[in-house]
Amino acid sequence: MFDHKKATELVLTSLVADTYSLGPHWIYDAKELDALDIDWQQLNDAKAKWHEGKHAGDFTHYGDQTLWLYEFLQDKNHFDVGEYIAFWQIKMATYKGYIDGAMKGTLENIQAGITPTGSSSTDTSIVGRxxxxxLVSDSRQGFLENVVLFVSSTHNADEIIAPATFFADLLVEVLSGKDVVQAISQLKPQYNTNIQRYVEQGIRSSSDDTIDAIREFGPACGIEGGFPSIIHLLTKYDKLEDMLIANAKAGGDTSGRAMIAAIIFMAPSTRTINDIPSAWLRLNTTLL
Known part of the structure; x- marks a missing residue:
């Protein structure tokens, strides 16, 4: 159902969004953000201690795990969550990047024989992956089912699974030709009251300053702040570069917001890799 070339471009888009967001990722203090030694037009070394040793073109642990999923699926025509989590566990055994709460909790559940294996994390980041x-979904329903299986393998909480389904639904709508803002409004009534509230908050903020809006919603990792922030980004901007720069300057979980906003933003057929600044395509990977 999904065009392979476009799908691959969206994988690349998510990785670009992650590596661009690396510089200010998990820096929350406004004064510290303002004083960062960062060129906002370029990729930057990580500035937060959690990503010490990560350089311009590297990924946060979100991008790293997106690459793992992409690598896992290369010789597959369907998504087997059991095989994937075994592959993920092998990768984790030698991983040198930051290991967050969701990763730790999932490893503990695997050791305890708990299925689904996912932690109770409600972090936004999983949605961007x-x-x-x-690439391995042959229908809209198949994609949504695969998203739920994938999300619950590391983030097994209703509070994140429903939002992940919403954004997956939105991605399919935009890929099929729907306008982003129109699709958001049409999908909203089909989801629970929390999601409806997040959508309304994000839309209402579309004329607000992005830094102010994201800090008002909450710039941390949780979906309760991330969801309306993503809606804000999608309803405010018509240029990818402007959207990701403004998002990065808001600090906090910059990548968690950026990855999902970017793939939805780039889903229309009229948007291509040429819309990504060439300076941002210098990724430290040869996988794509």
């Missing part, structure tokens, strides 16, 4: 699943 779904693009590779387009």
């Amino acid at each position: 779904i693009a590779p699943l387009l």
Whole structure:
């Protein structure tokens, strides 16, 4: 159902969004953000201690795990969550990057024989890693089912699974030709009251300053702040570069917001890799 070339471009888009967001990722203090030694037009070394040793073109642990999923699916025509989590566990055994709460909790559940294996994390970041699943999904319903299986393998909480399904639904709508803002409004009534509230908050903020809006919603990792922030980004901007720069300057979980906003933003057929600044395509990977 999904065009392979476009799907691959969206995987690349998610990785670009992650590596661009690396510089200010997990820096929250406004004064510290303002004083960062960062060129906002370029990729930058990580400035936060959690990503010490990560350089311009590297990924946060979100991008690293997106690459793992992409790599896992290369010789597959469907998504087997059991095989994937075994592959993920092998990768984790030698991983040198930051290991967050979701990763730790998932490893503990695997050791305890708990299924689904996912932690109770409600971090936004997992949603931004779904693009590779387009490559092995033959229908809208198949994609949504794969998203739920994938999300619950590391983030098994209703509070994140429902939002992940919404954004997956939105991605499919935009890929099929729907306008982003129109699709958001049409999908909203089909989801629970929390999601409806997040959508309304994001839309209402579309004329607000992005830094102010994201800090008002909450710039941390949780979906309760991330969801309306993503809606804000999608309803405010018509240029990818402007959207990702403004998002990065807001600090906090910059990548968690950026990855999902970017793949939805780039889903229309009229948007291509040429819309990504060439300076941002210098990724430290040869996988794509």
